[in-house]
Amino acid sequence: MNNSIAQRIADFLKHYEPFLYLDSEAIYLIATQVKVLYLEKNQILFQINDKTHDSFYVVNTGEIGLNITSDSDDVLIDKCDDGDIIGLRPFFAKDNYLMTAKAREESILYAIPIEVFKPYVSQNQEVLNFLLESFASNTRNPHNTENKGKLISENVIYDDQSTEIQYYQPIKYTKKPITSKANHIIKDIAQKMVDHKIGSIIVEKSNIPIGIITDKDLRSKIATGLFPIEVEAKQIMSSPVITVAENLSIAEAQIMMLKYNVGHLCVTVDGTFHSEIKGIISEHDIVVAQANNPGVLIKQCKRATNSKDLRIIREKLTDLIQQSLDKNIPINHLCSITGEINTAISKRAIELAIEKIGTPPPTRFSWMAMGSQGRKEQLLMTDQDNFLLFEDVPDKDYDKVKSYFLQLAERVTKTLNKIGYEYCPANMMASNPQWCKSLTDWKKQFNLWINAPGDNGILMCSIFFDYDLVYGDEFLVEKLTQNIFDNTHKNELFYAYLGTDAIKSPPPLGFFKQFIVENDGENKDSFDIKARALMPMIDAGRLLALNKELRNVNNTYLRFKKLAEIEPQNEDLYLACADAFLAILTFRTKEGLQNGNSGRYLNLKELSKLDKVKLKNTFSPIQGIQELIKTRFQLTYFT
Missing domain, CATH: 2.60.120.10 (Jelly Rolls)
Known part of the structure; x- marks a missing residue:
């Protein structure tokens, strides 16, 4: 009873x-x-x-x-x-x-x-995610009639501004953590955890992490009687260990823990589980590191009920970006966090659109961001680039299914426009029937671009090959990605075309080392930092990443960092390109924030002498990477 x-x-x-x-x-x-x-x-x-x-x-x-x-x-x-x-x-x-x-x-x-x-x-990731987000942020305030629906903390002015961008600061972690071997007895490991007052212990072999044992493992596997306390560590350890590189920001650490549903991250030399252990990050480290957490923006995204709510979130994100740049927060951290929040905004726009339609999607689908958002480099309010991929359906249902997704895309792109992401001038959006297709049709489209490149195909490759899943089915994306790599593998003609496109803009300095500026038009005497500096880096990173079949690495900075790992003979050049890219992106972002635009054209007269020198220094890696591309793809002969 x-x-x-x-x-x-x-x-x-x-x-x-x-x-x-x-x-x-x-x-x-x-x-x-x-x-x-x-x-x-x-x-x-x-x-x-x-x-x-x-x-x-x-x-x-x-x-x-x-x-x-x-x-x-x-x-x-x-x-x-x-x-x-x-x-x-x-x-x-x-x-x-x-x-x-x-x-x-x-x-x-x-x-x-x-x-x-x-x-x-x-046992329930949704419960864990909610508790973490609730702990990291404040709930809505339904009683404040003057600021209804806002957070109390938004209405309070703090004298101490030192924590306002704490979220982006590198997290402090425990160095030289306590470790154990795979054949050690759990009873001894538990005693070691008690002696050192720690909640986890890394299992290693030759200082390489092979597993981790936490309080949770002891409770769920030993205390319940599932395993006797005399078993060896390898029988109850969790493996593989989720590993990260050092200098991870507080926000990135929290996102990683939420993503993989873990409470500990192992810090290694290169961020992979193939390299030596440097330390460990726990949930407690995150808690200690943050008093007030801009992760509240993610929570607000989930609670937004209309485009106005989402626009406010995006405006607040712009303020955070400005504050972070003012305080010299590393822009690669900023790209990562901004990318996640931009994704959360788009995801909520899609959810709201589905709610307004009133009927669930007729089949599985994936909403994909392209261009700067796909690379997680969209720090400014640039135009939207996206496409929609849906599961193959019988021919008799195709038109009806596509009609639903076009209606959905129309609502989503309209919402994104209201938020501040302008419509793409070339209509490269999911609301365009050309960019809303089934998996099979998208495979055919990419195959055409790859195997019969031409100028238009290469233009599309430069946009559509930088994509990132925003909402929907990851399996469909994996199928499309595999199809791309199948068609680009040892495809000399494709790489010759893509390589030629990647070196079309040489380093932007004249014979006397002066900046090459615009000769006419409304931007006369300005420096086009996007076309002359940023895009050569982005195009080179994309080309080389495709050639090396790097998966799930779309960000230009991370592409060069990964290339440096797998090609040690070119490590110095790739690392120089990574640093130069971040410097160029910083110049553009500051210009855009200062003038409320895309930041594409720099007024060189407003740059200090030191800034001009810094900017010129970024052009040397452009020349180096373009020479490498010419040699690798034999473009001297092709062109």
Whole structure:
């Protein structure tokens, strides 16, 4: 017979995240362990520096305020009401609370034991993602009539600006972590973890990571009796280890953990699990590193209900980019984070479009970003380039299916335009019937471009070969990618055409080392940094990445870094190209932010002498990489 109180609690919880991701039986079992708390107005639930509780809390009725101390004053940063979660810190950190939670009116809360809820977190990625995002950011404020729907923290002006871009700073990690061997006994490993007060231990062979054992493994595999405590590490370790390079930003670390559903990242010399261990990053490191987290933008994307909400998010992202550049945050970190937020904005635009249509997609599909967004280099509000790929369907259904996706694409591109991403002047968008096709039709299209290149085919290759999945089915994308590599493999004619296109713009300096500028038009005497400096780097990186069949590496900087790894004889040149590309991109981004445009044309008169020297220095790698391309693809003879 059901407990009536537990049933009432379960009936309440099932309407709110993250409980709505669980089935009714699980919610009821959780509800049987819940304690009901009553707080009078101004009563404190916990204070700054209090030890963390063994429960987190869900507001049933009333209102709880969250405060921090700034310049000796209490600053309200959030209000929580029905269904909001409070006190998630015990999930992710062992240290004390960083906020004070106080009832702003009579309130009833449900206290949910951490240990009761943890198994549902480990078994359900949606639950974990929600908790991480909630912990990293603030909830919406439904009570602020003047700023309805906004975050409290958006309405508070902080005197201390040192944390505003902390999200992009490289994360500090534990160097020389404690390790073990694959044949070591779990009992000894557990004792070592206790002795060193750590929550994980890396299993290594010749200082190469081959696995990891965490508190979670000990709980789920040893404490449950699944394995005896005398087994060797290799029997319960998680493998492979998720590895990263050092200088990872806080945001990138959090995204990696969310992506792979792990709580630890192993830092290695080159970021792969084939190189030596340098350190380890834990969720606790992320928690410690961030007081306020711009990951709130991702959360806002998920909650946006219209294009106006998304436009505000994109404008705030522009502010973050400007602040980051002002504080010399590495632009490669900035590209990575901006790329994720741009993707989240586009993804939400697609979800809203599907909701407005009212019927689900008739078959699997993939929405693909191209160009700068596909390369995760879209720091400025440039025009949109995208295409849509849908699963093969019977001929009799083709027109109907395509009609649905064209309707969807029309809504999405319209929303993106309202956000600030202008329509592509050449109409290279999924709303164009030419760029909305089945997998088979797209294969035919790419095969035509590759095997009968010509000028138009090469132009399309330079745009469509830099694509990134925004929303939908990854399997379809893999099929298309494999088809591309099958057709480009040892295709000398294709590489000759693509190579010739990649070197069409020589280094932009005249005989006397002066900048080559525009001779006429509205941009007369300006330097076209996109056509004369950025595109030669992008085209070269794309060509060489295709030739080496590099998969899932679309970003120009990362392409050159990867090429440096696999071609040590050309390492210096590739690394110089990587650095030069970032410098050129920085020049363009600053120009665009300053003038509110694409940043394509630089007014050289506004550059300092030092900046002119820096810009000229980036042109030397262009010459070097173009010489390499000429030699590798024998373009002297082809042209």
